[in-house]
Amino acid sequence: MPDPQPEQMVACRQCGLLQQEIALQPQGGAVCCCCGASLYRNTPDSMSRTLALTIAAIICFSLANIYPILGIELQGNYNATNLFGAVRSLWQQGMHPVSALVFATTILTPALEMAILLYLLIPLILMQRPPRVVGIMRLMETIKPWGMIEVFMLGILVSLVKLKSDVTIIPGVALWSFAALTLMLSAVAASFNPRDIWLHLDRIKNNRED
Amino acid sequence: MQRRVHPTPEELGLASCHVCGLISKRLESDVGLLCPRCLSRLHRRKPYSIESCWALTIAALILYIPANLLPIMETGSLLSYRRDTIMSGIVHLWHTGAWGIAAIVFIASIVVPLFKLLALALLLVSVQRQSTWWPMQRMRLYRLVELVGRWSMLDIYVVTFLAALVQISSLATVRVGNGAIAFGAVVVLTMFAAMKFDPRLIWDPLRNENLP
Numbered sequence: 001m002p003d004p005q006p007e008q009m010v011a012c013r014q015c016g017l018l019q020q021e022i023a024l025q026p027q028g029g030a031v032c033c034c035c036g037a038s039l040y041r042n043t044p045d046s047m048s049r050t051l052a053l054t055i056a057a058i059i060c061f062s063l064a065n066i067y068p069i070l071g072i073e074l075q076g077n078y079n080a081t082n083l084f085g086a087v088r089s090l091w092q093q094g095m096h097p098v099s100a101l102v103f104a105t106t107i108l109t110p111a112l113e114m115a116i117l118l119y120l121l122i123p124l125i126l127m128q129r130p131p132r133v134v135g136i137m138r139l140m141e142t143i144k145p146w147g148m149i150e151v152f153m154l155g156i157l158v159s160l161v162k163l164k165s166d167v168t169i170i171p172g173v174a175l176w177s178f179a180a181l182t183l184m185l186s187a188v189a190a191s192f193n194p195r196d197i198w199l200h201l202d203r204i205k206n207n208r209e210d
Numbered sequence: 211m212q213r214r215v216h217p218t219p220e221e222l223g224l225a226s227c228h229v230c231g232l233i234s235k236r237l238e239s240d241v242g243l244l245c246p247r248c249l250s251r252l253h254r255r256k257p258y259s260i261e262s263c264w265a266l267t268i269a270a271l272i273l274y275i276p277a278n279l280l281p282i283m284e285t286g287s288l289l290s291y292r293r294d295t296i297m298s299g300i301v302h303l304w305h306t307g308a309w310g311i312a313a314i315v316f317i318a319s320i321v322v323p324l325f326k327l328l329a330l331a332l333l334l335v336s337v338q339r340q341s342t343w344w345p346m347q348r349m350r351l352y353r354l355v356e357l358v359g360r361w362s363m364l365d366i367y368v369v370t371f372l373a374a375l376v377q378i379s380s381l382a383t384v385r386v387g388n389g390a391i392a393f394g395a396v397v398v399l400t401m402f403a404a405m406k407f408d409p410r411l412i413w414d415p416l417r418n419e420n421l422p
Contacts, residue, residue, distance in 0.1 A: 009219075011219050011226035013233075014409045017215060018224070030266060034214055035346065036346075052248065072376065080375070081371070087370070089374035093373065098396060101398065134230075137248070143367075146401075148363050151360055151361055151363045152363075152367045155367025158314065158368050161311045167376075168380070195231060197383050202247070
């Protein structure tokens with residue numbers, strides 16, 4: 001049996017074992033035979049699906065950042081805040097590192113992630129190579145662990161319980177938007193498949209050369 | 211059960227790209243090894259994995275002390291004033307009857323950071339001793355560390371949110387305490403430490419052991 005070409009092999013990212021790629025059924029996945037990590041998935045329509053989910057996530061994200069998340073009322077006094085208001089208030093209290101951390105993990109990273117997906121997916125679906133695609137893909141890998149919308153969502157729920165005995169709570173539009181955004185972002189993460197993008201880039205290159 | 215741990219790309223004179231995943235022949239150029247598809251620099255293992263991971267873990271361990279001793283939240287109202295550390299906040303929640311939430315905050319703020327520090331130290335020591343002991347279990351431990359790390363941010367978000375919302379003139383105010391800075395640093399440092407750790411190092415001693 002001739003040795004397979006390097007391009008038809010895949011190395012497990014977690015344990016390093018080199019294995020030969022096999023063709024998969026649509027929606028199928030291959031796992032490493034040493035450590036069980038996911039090697040690659042065959043998701044033929046992942047790009048258009050991810051694009052659709054990204055657009056939905058952007059709408060939720062805008063609503064979640066425009067409207068207040070919660071309002072509270074205590075003896076006729078009313079106060080409400082949205083996410084950016086919370087970050088700004090923390091900055092004004094002199095907690096600059098914490099404020100920056102919250103801003104980076106709940107606003108900057110998710111916004112950047114969604115912007116990158118739009119930037120990559122629209123040209124790719126139109127069979128164009130987006131400029132600086134490699135740097136952008138690397139940036140995407142780097143920032144991915146730092147988006148923590150789902151943890152923030154749990155934080156809102158814990159705050160609700162802490163407040164409910166002392167004040168009257170008025171839920172805002174952004175509370176529901178955040179819940180929807182959490183679902184949308186997990187759906188985006190589940191459907192985004194970087195391997196499809198690399199394979200698609202190879203296809204675009206080969207088309208040009210023909 | 212004997213697991214299949216051979217071959218690795220390096221054993222066949224190949225290299226795998228950590229950015230795009232392409233396997234290519236190892237071709238030296240004047241700027242080191244580059245991936246032919248995406249031009250990323252190719253490394254056999256993450257560079258300085260053990261050293262950086264130890265440094266970040268130890269830094270996080272040191273900051274874990276002020277993170278737990280300094281107050282994370284100051285609550286003031288007309289009648290009372292409270293300064294809460296992470297632990298006293300959990301105890302207060304428990305006493306007010308919010309047991310479920312107290313348990314969630316306890317797991318996210320106390321158990322998870324401590325678990326991460328101990329797990330990283332265990333992984334690092336075992337890798338440095340070239341241990342071939344239970345590789346699959348250590349691999350699962352590493353995956354768990356990566357999975358749960360982010361949830362420690364929970365308390366940071368809770369105090370941020372409360373400090374912005376509960377600002378009703380003199381009736382009730384909440385301020386964030388200095389403990390939050392230390393605690394945020396612990397979360398960030400342990401996340402960086404977990405990223406720096408290269409899980410392939412867990413399997414390398416097994417490969418050296420049964421080399422043909």
